[in-house]
Amino acid sequence: xxxxxRAEQNFDFNRLYPWVVLIPLVIVLPLFFLxxxxxxTDWAMALVAFFVFDNLGVQIGVHKLLAHRxxxxxxxxxxxxxxxxxxxxxxxxxxxxxxxxxxxHPGYETDKDLHSPKQGWRYxxxxxxxRVDTSKINFRPARVxxxxxxLVFIHRHHGLLLVTYWLVLxxxxxxxxxxxxxxxxxxxxxxxxxxNANLHGKKRIVELPLLKYQNHPGDxxxxxxxxxxxxxxxxxxxxxxxxxxxPYNNQRWFEIDLSRFIIPLIRK
Numbered sequence: 718x719x720x721x722x723r724a725e726q727n728f729d730f731n732r733l734y735p736w737v738v739l740i741p742l743v744i745v746l747p748l749f750f751l752x753x754x755x756x757x758t759d760w761a762m763a764l765v766a767f768f769v770f771d772n773l774g775v776q777i778g779v780h781k782l783l784a785h786r787x788x789x790x791x792x793x794x795x796x797x798x799x800x801x802x803x804x805x806x807x808x809x810x811x812x813x814x815x816x817x818x819x820x821x822h823p824g825y826e827t828d829k830d831l832h833s834p835k836q837g838w839r840y841x842x843x844x845x846x847x848r849v850d851t852s853k854i855n856f857r858p859a860r861v862x863x864x865x866x867x868l869v870f871i872h873r874h875h876g877l878l879l880v881t882y883w884l885v886l887x888x889x890x891x892x893x894x895x896x897x898x899x900x901x902x903x904x905x906x907x908x909x910x911x912x913n914a915n916l917h918g919k920k921r922i923v924e925l926p927l928l929k930y931q932n933h934p935g936d937x938x939x940x941x942x943x944x945x946x947x948x949x950x951x952x953x954x955x956x957x958x959x960x961x962x963x964p965y966n967n968q969r970w971f972e973i974d975l976s977r978f979i980i981p982l983i984r985k
Contacts, residue, residue: 763896763904766804771905774802775813776949777976777983783862784814787964788984796867803875804882806902807909811859811872819855822961825917826937832913841917842910908948916941916954932968933959942971950974
């Protein structure tokens with residue numbers, strides 16, 4: 718198992734994902750707006766895809782289930798959520814778990830955090846994906862899942878799965894590719910970047926737009942009502958770091974964590 722973990726440390730294709738998502742969008746999306754009128758149903762498709770891939774796949778499946786084990790469920794729902802997370806553009810679910818639990822939580826106020834805003838806002842927001850030193854990733858928290866052949870398959874082939882999905886969408890239509898593939902992935906990456914870059918440390922320029930505040934003073938994390946409502950509670954980051962294993966991160970009446978309505982449907 719230890720040799721397997723060392724081998725997986727060299728598997729860093731996920732660093733390329735922001736380029737895979739952003740470059741086609743920069744080219745295709747403006748052209749798409751010029752070619753034809755966008756209908757409300759198109760945005761509805763994108764919203765549904767974002768909800769499935771990011772909210773269900775990443776935030777509930779990878780973050781709360783695989784990483785923090787905030788609740789338990791049967792193996793196949795767990796595997797399905799990890800599979801859906803691939804199409805968010807955030808890379809391998811097991812690498813996500815390793816970075817989050819092996820580096821971010823143990824050292825979010827130190828240099829151990831691989832996407833810390835201490836290295837700059839742009840770094841924490843996006844460029845850490847391709848600038849991070851992958852040899853520093855602590856894969857220990859992900860080792861428990863190396864015995865699951867489905868999760869290992871998803872980990873090893875997540876890039877191929879995403880590209881194949883986008884190719885299938887492109888064969889259907891340009892609209893399907895943009896609104897069911899690229900745009901949901903872009904929004905997912907952007908929201909994750911906003912949490913990384915803005916909810917660690919005091920930045921006056923974003924306090925009011927993001928409605929930043931703390932329920933638990935004493936560290937560098939903050940809550941955002943805005944980001945919390947669209948990230949299944951991840952944006953309630955101060956609450957999350959105060960109680961990392963809690964399945965729901967809303968603690969006050971105005972805080973929204975929609976996973977409170979979804980997790981009971983899938984937990985064991």
